Amino acid sequence: MKSRLDCIPCFQRQALEATRFATGDEHVQEQVLREVIHSLSGLDWKVSPLELAYGVHGIVRRVSGENDPYSDVKQRCNDAALRMYPELRKMVDESSTPLLTAVRLAIAGNIIDLGMGTKFDIKKTVVSTLKKDFRIDDFSKFVRTLNNSTNITYLADNAGEIVFDKLLLETILKEYDIEKILFAVKGAPFINDATLEDAIYAGLDQLPGIKFIGVGIGNGSEIEYSSEKFADILAASDIVISKGQGNYEAFSSYKEIFFLLIAKCPVIARDIGVKVGDIILKYSSKK
């Protein structure tokens, strides 16, 4: 999807928030904001929000001298989610529809999104997401596709959230004949997005048949979001499960992807055709 004008001030807000995780020095914060503004001024604003975001957070890293401003908060999110895991596991095990419950929980985990601000309540979100109606509900298509799949590509989103993703994948592995999982994390720190380190910390590496790949834009990632190679990987997958807004921004025009997310940003909600706060399990058959 393309950026909208609303993204321009929003990225500045995000840059400021990211810099404040890195340093309390207001001079550095102002320098970051001025450089971000200067950089955005020179750009075409029609590119994907993700492209703009990578530029913005590159400036945060360079000017603040901190390669991973969200490091501590990511750790706290991982730990909080891991503490919840036994209880979440129990919810799935005791559910009469374990896959649906695991899908709902994986969507609930998407509330852990520091790019959207620092205020969220994961426990409340779990409770509400278990009861809430999907605004877009392609669950039956999801089940049919899993039935015909032996491999999954899973586009992860945030640290902490990946504990919920682990639970979904475990549930899928139990019910369906999946042999291979390609779990795509960020190839380098980017906001509070999960990296390989987070995935291992959350125990994703213990799932049978799982492999990891580091994606991103520049920043030393193994594979570029918009590369042909990545498009080939997606096309070769029996099923692609995409978590969160960032992956929607990058892949909304690809075909045959299941997008699982909470719409948190008005620009993305509008692109999907839903409201902020809505929960989505959307099958994209566009190309």
Add this chain to the structure above:
Amino acid sequence: MKSRLDCIPCFQRQALEATRFATGDEHVQEQVLREVIHSLSGLDWKVSPLELAYGVHGIVRRVSGENDPYSDVKQRCNDAALRMYPELRKMVDESSTPLLTAVRLAIAGNIIDLGMGTKFDIKKTVVSTLKKDFRIDDFSKFVRTLNNSTNITYLADNAGEIVFDKLLLETILKEYDIEKILFAVKGAPFINDATLEDAIYAGLDQLPGIKFIGVGIGNGSEIEYSSEKFADILAASDIVISKGQGNYEAFSSYKEIFFLLIAKCPVIARDIGVKVGDIILKYSSKK
């Protein structure tokens, strides 16, 4: 008060919102945003938010070609408040503490603030503000000062809200020996702030002893916010009642002003030492 870094993206959001009131043309919206960014880049960000805001909204007016983008919405706010007036009047008349009720309602009216976004619920705010504890409560000082006053300078804030201000002034006139009121409105359209036209539409001109003055920064206002002349007017007043965040931004360092507002912006809330959503009746004795 000084601006903070958070104000910089927030003004861009506000400029975009203002431009969208003026035109649906996305090219014009982008041009405004780019000019606002260019202008902000060249400025010292330590000046008052109000100074930055006047520059930003000047660009909106010039580029959009619309001198008063909020004209329609202001009209709707005035009409909505006027429809509520009989009911509000009754609340004050039936109250065992009419002045306190009128003060609370005047603060509730401050929720009508398009600068902070377009979502607010005036009826809900009335109900909650009547019950809520003041976070800063200088009501007894307010009563004492009124007892020793024969004239009032009243710094108005927004269209619609001034209907609530009228009710407060009527209540004061009934209970105290006030001979003169100087009611300061904006000298020219600025966001949804009340102008003389709004004040007359709301019936403020029917209050005995009332005079009006148009304040602002540039833009053809009778008197500049930061002028000595205005400082002299404030100093000569027995009591100064200031409504809303904009007047707090402009006059927080003046002595002997009563600030009545709902803290809606995190930067202002922090400056006052309260939380977003708090209601304030603050006597400022600084200088």
